[in-house]
Amino acid sequence: xxxxxxxxxxxxxxxxxxxxxxxxxxxxxxxxxxxxxxxxxxxxxxxxxxxxxxxxxxxxxxxxxxxxxxxxxxxxxxxxxxxxxxxxxxxxxxxxxxxxxxxxxxxxxxxxxxxxxxxxxxxxxxxxxxxxxxxxxxxxxxxxxxxxxxxxxxxxxxxxxxxxxxxxxxxxxxxxxxxxxxxxxxxxxxxxxxxxxxxxxxxxxxxxxxxxxxxxxxxxxxxxxxxxxxxxxxxxxxxxxxxxxxxxxxxxxxxxxxxxxxxxxxxxxxxxxxxxxxxxxxxxxxxxxxxxxxxxxxxxxxxxxxxxxxxxxxxxxxxxxxxxxxxxxxxxxxxxxxxxxxxxxxxxxxxxxxxxxxxxxxxxxxxxx
Amino acid sequence: xxxxxxxxxxxxxxxxxxxxxxxxxxxxxxxxxxxxxxxxxxxxxxxxxxxxxxxxxxxxxxxxxxxxxxxxxxxxxxxxxxxxxxxxxxxxxxxxxxxxxxxxxxxxxxxxxxxxxxxxxxxxxxxxxxxxxxxxxxxxxxxxxxxxxxxxxxxxxxxxxxxxxxxxxxxxxxxxxxxxxxxxxxxxxxxxxxxxxxxxxxxxxxxxxxxxxxxxxxxxxxxxxxxxxxxxxxxxxxxxxxxxxxxxxxxxxxxxxxxxxxxxxxxxxxxxxxxxxxxxxxxxxxxxxxxxxxxxxxxxxxxxxxxxxxxxxxxxxxxxxxxxxxxxxxxxxxxxxxxxxxxxxxxxxxxxxxxxxxxxxxxxxxxxxxxxxxxxxxxxxxxxxxxxxxxxxxx
Numbered sequence: 001x002x003x004x005x006x007x008x009x010x011x012x013x014x015x016x017x018x019x020x021x022x023x024x025x026x027x028x029x030x031x032x033x034x035x036x037x038x039x040x041x042x043x044x045x046x047x048x049x050x051x052x053x054x055x056x057x058x059x060x061x062x063x064x065x066x067x068x069x070x071x072x073x074x075x076x077x078x079x080x081x082x083x084x085x086x087x088x089x090x091x092x093x094x095x096x097x098x099x100x101x102x103x104x105x106x107x108x109x110x111x112x113x114x115x116x117x118x119x120x121x122x123x124x125x126x127x128x129x130x131x132x133x134x135x136x137x138x139x140x141x142x143x144x145x146x147x148x149x150x151x152x153x154x155x156x157x158x159x160x161x162x163x164x165x166x167x168x169x170x171x172x173x174x175x176x177x178x179x180x181x182x183x184x185x186x187x188x189x190x191x192x193x194x195x196x197x198x199x200x201x202x203x204x205x206x207x208x209x210x211x212x213x214x215x216x217x218x219x220x221x222x223x224x225x226x227x228x229x230x231x232x233x234x235x236x237x238x239x240x241x242x243x244x245x246x247x248x249x250x251x252x253x254x255x256x257x258x259x260x261x262x263x264x265x266x267x268x269x270x271x272x273x274x275x276x277x278x279x280x281x282x283x284x285x286x287x288x289x290x291x292x293x294x295x296x297x298x299x300x301x302x303x304x305x306x307x308x309x310x311x312x313x314x315x316x317x318x319x320x321x322x323x324x325x326x327x328x329x330x331x332x333x334x335x336x337x338x339x340x341x342x343x344x345x346x347x348x349x350x351x352x353x354x355x356x357x358x359x360x361x362x363x364x365x366x367x368x369x
Numbered sequence: 370x371x372x373x374x375x376x377x378x379x380x381x382x383x384x385x386x387x388x389x390x391x392x393x394x395x396x397x398x399x400x401x402x403x404x405x406x407x408x409x410x411x412x413x414x415x416x417x418x419x420x421x422x423x424x425x426x427x428x429x430x431x432x433x434x435x436x437x438x439x440x441x442x443x444x445x446x447x448x449x450x451x452x453x454x455x456x457x458x459x460x461x462x463x464x465x466x467x468x469x470x471x472x473x474x475x476x477x478x479x480x481x482x483x484x485x486x487x488x489x490x491x492x493x494x495x496x497x498x499x500x501x502x503x504x505x506x507x508x509x510x511x512x513x514x515x516x517x518x519x520x521x522x523x524x525x526x527x528x529x530x531x532x533x534x535x536x537x538x539x540x541x542x543x544x545x546x547x548x549x550x551x552x553x554x555x556x557x558x559x560x561x562x563x564x565x566x567x568x569x570x571x572x573x574x575x576x577x578x579x580x581x582x583x584x585x586x587x588x589x590x591x592x593x594x595x596x597x598x599x600x601x602x603x604x605x606x607x608x609x610x611x612x613x614x615x616x617x618x619x620x621x622x623x624x625x626x627x628x629x630x631x632x633x634x635x636x637x638x639x640x641x642x643x644x645x646x647x648x649x650x651x652x653x654x655x656x657x658x659x660x661x662x663x664x665x666x667x668x669x670x671x672x673x674x675x676x677x678x679x680x681x682x683x684x685x686x687x688x689x690x691x692x693x694x695x696x697x698x699x700x701x702x703x704x705x706x707x708x709x710x711x712x713x714x715x716x717x718x719x720x721x722x723x724x725x726x727x728x729x730x731x732x733x734x735x736x737x738x739x740x741x742x743x744x745x746x747x748x749x750x751x752x753x754x755x756x757x758x759x760x761x762x763x764x
Contacts, residue, residue, distance in 0.1 A: 209741060
């Protein structure tokens, strides 16, 4: 066969050889590029082999999904006993909220999702009206959950389970951001006394563990109030958690504020803006944008810290799980409970951190150098 | 006159419209509000305590505590005072905080390096570990590890034996207890002398290198002085140490040393949790060193290892230290969750049993808060000192 004549420079580009692009090349580059690399791959594969099959067996293939009690589970399978979680699922979700009123919790949850939409998506039509609704949501949810004004009142000591986690988490998140902003501005203020108070507050809160503050709230707070004042335990916890998170929030936002060049404030003053105007319109939008990763991390920290309330006797999912373990029917099923609660927290916290990454990318206005 | 228009209007609006006076007014009001608030709550506390007939006093600290603490680093029994109980609690908190900081740093740095590994599989494994661990509350980790130790490990009779002297059981880990003979202090003295010699020698070698360019094998001389010399001394003194090995009695082990399950659970859970955060900090720190630095070092034909120790790590540390400090602080503060599994730290001793026995909530909680503030201050002061030492010296 005669060679096809090509003119110089007109030969069509050939694809790169398979040995550089194909899956084999990928394997060679990423898993077997050097002796150390090969050893690491082998160790990783061995680890996976040792961990994954037994875990899958325990969780799914050798697990019991129904049964009256622990012994019934054990008779069926040697792995996890998910029947326990299934039986207690309502308790895990609603705590001791009265059964006939649980629709209110469900409704509040749906309303919460609706309130999140305008906050999370900025391309929503009529977003402004939506945001007003989001701001009003804590009041609406409070009314729905606590009752009064036409609804049967429910005592806060009947709150529990995932619902309690959400109540504490959402309240803390909603209120700690504005308080944190005020504290951060106070710490940067030119008024020495205000600065002193803010620094003192922030450093005190950041210097002690949340659990000691919760103890203070549960054991000591009554001493500081006029005799006979009744102060709901959940409300005390909410206040402490919010104050705790807002001190951390203030430090995150201060980092953002410090990154804004002084020229921005000076320019705002030069065109006649007052302090609050320059902060609201010029400095804070930029500072908050920089602080988004830190703010979301603080939210995630707060959300995880809601589990500490079990130590002062509130029953969040972990508390429900621990007290369920005391039931002789289900004794000894620690791993099931902890894994179930861990998955719940993992899903909520991981999605928060993913959203923060997405937001960071979207708000990034400068180009990489 | 128009110039006077600023001073028109009533007295109040004048106060408000002048920047200087306004800031003064705001601060005076804030101060008054602050003191009024504190006066109010302190008066309430005084009245309430008076009504209960309690008063405010720390005398109870010197009364008998009447409770046992299962892990005590200093002499303690139920006949000791509440004050001693508090010291035991402080030492237990410090113990778990120091051990936790050490382990979490080691594991965290390993995780950070694995996250940067070119090996795809290792990299992903480290990523999955980090994401799963740090998105689950630390209290859950503590309960989980404690549950595994107490429920999964065997009872002492069927203990898992590690080597020939250590035993893993659900009552704790039993390990041999070292018994030092007097000559052992000689070995310690040699070790200290080795450390001092190495500190001096490093400075000396640097001076010689700065002056003449000649290099001493500093690393190997260091190994010789710190490890080699004490080993020689150990052999020369005739191995002046013996081990008290635990042995199985009827129901439990006798002799040796027991590391209690509460301590192990708290230590492992806190370390592994914090390590996930440290791993991400280390990764970010190393990535923050621009690639040009490494390439420049290679271009100067500096070896891979020396590039890492002389060029990359010193610069990465600057980005790593400040967030690392807050992780250490978090670990120390999270150690207060010990109370969930019954490890006797500050919160569980003076803020827990002592508080319940004496009914002195105010006094006990004040002590606990102050102790944690001191601990936090100490950690930040140390890390700030270290940070200043390694900071970039700018013009």
